[in-house]
Amino acid sequence: MSLAEHLRELRNRLAKGLLAITIVSIVAAFYSQELMEFLADPVPRCKPGMEVTGGHCAKVTFNDLLSPFTTTVKVSLMVGIIVSSPVWLYQLWAFVAPGLHKHERKYTYWFVGAAVPLFFAGAWLAYTILPVSMRVLLGITPDGAENLLPMDTILDFTVRMVLVFGASFELPLLLVMLNMTGMVTGRRMVTWWRGVVMGVFIFGAVATPTTDPVGMIALAGPIVVLYFMAVGFSLLNDKRRRRNDPDAELDDDEASDIDLTPGAVDDVESVRPPRALPEQAGTGRTDHRVNGFDDVT
Numbered sequence: 001m002s003l004a005e006h007l008r009e010l011r012n013r014l015a016k017g018l019l020a021i022t023i024v025s026i027v028a029a030f031y032s033q034e035l036m037e038f039l040a041d042p043v044p045r046c047k048p049g050m051e052v053t054g055g056h057c058a059k060v061t062f063n064d065l066l067s068p069f070t071t072t073v074k075v076s077l078m079v080g081i082i083v084s085s086p087v088w089l090y091q092l093w094a095f096v097a098p099g100l101h102k103h104e105r106k107y108t109y110w111f112v113g114a115a116v117p118l119f120f121a122g123a124w125l126a127y128t129i130l131p132v133s134m135r136v137l138l139g140i141t142p143d144g145a146e147n148l149l150p151m152d153t154i155l156d157f158t159v160r161m162v163l164v165f166g167a168s169f170e171l172p173l174l175l176v177m178l179n180m181t182g183m184v185t186g187r188r189m190v191t192w193w194r195g196v197v198m199g200v201f202i203f204g205a206v207a208t209p210t211t212d213p214v215g216m217i218a219l220a221g222p223i224v225v226l227y228f229m230a231v232g233f234s235l236l237n238d239k240r241r242r243r244n245d246p247d248a249e250l251d252d253d254e255a256s257d258i259d260l261t262p263g264a265v266d267d268v269e270s271v272r273p274p275r276a277l278p279e280q281a282g283t284g285r286t287d288h289r290v291n292g293f294d295d296v297t
Helices: 003-029 032-040 067-083 085-099 102-138 151-168 171-180 186-191 193-207 213-244
Strands: 059-061 148-150
Touching (some): 003 085, 032 067, 032 151, 067 085, 102 171, 102 213, 151 213, 186 193, 186 213, 193 213
């Protein structure tokens, strides 16, 4: 395909992906009320007769006239992107796949097959701990003050938590892919465990929007477990690679073991020369010399 044909194909596939996002977003707009209730469900609401001051509960509000409309658009677009992801991901894959080799496509199938469940597991964990995180944050409110939480702030907070947790669960998968390509060995990953554990907890403290230790531990704990699972997989993969190829883990500038033991040489066999000269045709001679020379020159 020429460059113009590639660009036309990219345009068509992007149009199909955007069309799917638009259709799902329009459908989601009719259920925006239920969706916003779902996103705001982790917030401890103030009920009639409950003390509204301090950190006991909060009220969900809209700060300005356009806030309900903009929040509805945000929620609908977010749902449209998530629900229509199989369509636009397939369009992206169909554009890239013809340029990949067979083994590269195989690795991609494995990567996507593991990345999707890991991302949704992280998103589910984030939504599960949201009520605990919100109660901890609201508990800092001094007595005599009320908590008024704008709906768009709740939406941004929830999406940020989901994305951070979902993306963080992909880190061990990245290490596995590096091991499968031969860039990192399992033994090397074992020597990193102290720094990795410390770095993961620091990352959990910085990446989570909350300031409570619950979010940090909830994010760092599963990542550490997934890291050691990735180390175990890498060690098994290295063992399999060494069994199939003893020199697989050698560096590019490291010499492999070569057997330099001299071997016996068989008797020299006479070789029939190529029929390149007229005087050689039909003679059946086994002497490879012609006029004192040992080749056609």
